[in-house]
C-alpha cells in the first residue's frame with residue numbers, strides 16, 4: 001500500500017471540507033473527495049442562502065434566539081450564541097476568498113427572509129444559486145493552493161488509530177488502489193445522510209459514510225434520530241428530487257391542496273412560515289390522506305425566473321410553468337441535525353479526529369435546524385478547527401506504527417441496486433417523517449443484517465449508519481421537533497441529547 005504523510009487529511013469535497021483545507025494553510029493537506037471538488041455535494045445545490053446577523057435591525061443575540069426557538073428545546077445556547085456571534089466575521093472571510101454575494105444598489109448585502117427567522121438575514125449569491133457560488137470560489141482557492149493535494153475520485157474507507165489517537169486514513173484512490181495517508185489530524189467533512197432515503201433532496205453520495213467511519217474509530221455520535229424533512233421538494237419522477245426553496249414561501253408563495261385550500265390554516269399561526277418540521281408533517285399528512293400538495297407561487301409572476309432561476313429551471317424541465325400553475329411538492333429527507341459529536345473547536349471524542357459541516361453534531365440545531373444555519377456552520381467551524389490543528393500540530397515524526405493490519409484488505413465490491421433500494425425504502429417508510437416502535441424495530445433488524453452480510457464496503461457503511469439512526473429513533477420515546485413518534489405523541493418534560501457509539505448497536509439476534 002502506498003504511504004504518504006500530511007499535516008492533516010480532510011475527507012469531503014464540499015464547502016466544509018474545502019474551506020477547512022484552505023484554513024489549514026500552510027500545513028500540507030490531503031483533500032479526499034469522492035468526486036471532483038464540489039461535485040455531487042449538498043453544498044453546490046444550496047439555494048436559500050447563509051444566515052448572518054449583518055442587517056442594521058439585527059444582532060447575533062436575535063439570531064441565536066431564533067436558532068434556540070427552532071430547535072425544540074435541544075439547542076445548546078452557548079453554542080448557538082457563539083455561532084451567531086462568529087457569523088459576520090466568517091462571511092467577511094469567505095468574501096475575501098472570492099465569494100460574490102448579492103448586493104443592493106448601495107453595495108450593501110441584499111438580505112432575504114426565511115421561515116422562523118425574525119429578521120431579514122439570509123445572504124445569497126446568484127439569486128438562488130448560493131451554494132454553486134460558494135463551491136466555485138472554494139474550489140478555485142484549493143486549486144491555487146500549493147500545499148493542498150486534492151485526491152479526487154477517492155473514497156475514505158477507514159481511520160487508523162494508534163493508542164487511541166488518529167494516525168492515518170485508508171483511501172481507495174481513483175485508480176481503485178488502496179493508499180494510506182499518514183497524519184496526526186483527520187477532519188471528516190463527508191456531508192449528510194439524505195441519500196439513505198428514497199425521497200431526498202441530497203446527492204446520492206450523501207449516505208452517511210462519515211458517521212460509520214467515525215463510529216468504527218470509536219467516536220461518540222449525537223442526536224442521530226433528528227433528520228429534517230423539507231416540505232417542498234418538487235414532486236416529479238426524479239432521484240434525487242429538486243428542491244423548491246423555502247425562500248419562495250418567504251416571498252409569499254402558499255401551500256395548497258388540489259382544490260386550492262391553504263393547508264397550513266388552522267395548523268400554525270405562522271402558516272407557511274411555521275418551522276420546517278411543522279410544515280413537513282402537515283404536507284406529509286395531506287399526502288397520506290390521498291391528496292397532493294402544491295406550492296402556489298403564481299403571485300410572484302414574471303419576477304420568479306429572475307429571482308429563483310434554479311427553481312424555475314427545475315420546474316420547466318418537468319413541464320411545469322410556476323408562473324401559470326401551482327408547483328407539486330412532497331416532503332423529502334433534507335438535512336441531518338445529528339452526527340459525530342464535536343465540541344466548540346470541532347474536536348470529536350477521538351484525539352486527532354475532527355468533524356465539520358453536516359456530518360458533525362455541534363448541538364446548535366437541536367431537534368430542528370433553522371434554515372440557512374447549516375451553510376453557516378460549514379463556514380464558521382473550519383477556522384476554529386484549523387486553529388486547533390495548528391496549535392496541536394506535532395513535529396514530523398516519520399511514519400507511526402499502527403493497528404491497521406486488518407483494515408481495507410477487501411477488494412472493491414459495488415453495492416447492488418436491490419441492496420440500496422431496500423435501505424432507502426425502509427428508511428422512508430419506517431425511519432421517516434412519522435415513526436413508531438414496530439416500524440423502527442423492523443428497520444433496525446434489516447439494517448443490522450445487511451451491514452453484517454453485504455460484501456460491499458459502501459453498503460456496509462450505509463447500513464451501519466442507517467441502523468444507528470433507527471436505534472437512536474427507537475430509544476427516543478417522545479415527539480420532539482423533526483422526530484415524530486406516533487406511539488409517543490407528547491414531548492418529554494425534560495429532554496436531553498442522545499449519544500451512541502458503535503458498541504451500543506445491539507447485535508442482530
Ligand SMILES: Cc1cc2nc3c(=O)[nH]c(=O)nc-3n(C[C@H](O)[C@H](O)[C@H](O)COP(=O)(O)OP(=O)(O)OC[C@H]3O[C@@H](n4cnc5c(N)ncnc54)[C@H](O)[C@@H]3O)c2cc1C
Pocket residue numbers: 011012013014015016017032033034035038039040041042043044045046047048049050051130131154155156157189190191192201202203205206209210243334335356357358359371372373374375376378
Ligand atoms: C438541495 C439542498 C439545498 C440546501 N439549501 C441550503 C441553504 O440554502 N442554506 C443552508 O444553510 N443549507 C442548505 N442546505 C444544506 C447544506 O447545503 C449542507 O448542510 C451543507 O452544504 C453541507 O456541507 P458539507 O461540506 O458538510 O457536505 P457536502 O457539501 O455534502 O460535501 C460532502 C462531500 O463529502 C463526500 N464524501 C462523503 N463520504 C466520503 C468518503 N467516504 N470519502 C470521500 N468523500 C466522501 C461527498 O461525496 C461530498 O463530496 C441544502 C441542502 C440541499 C441538499
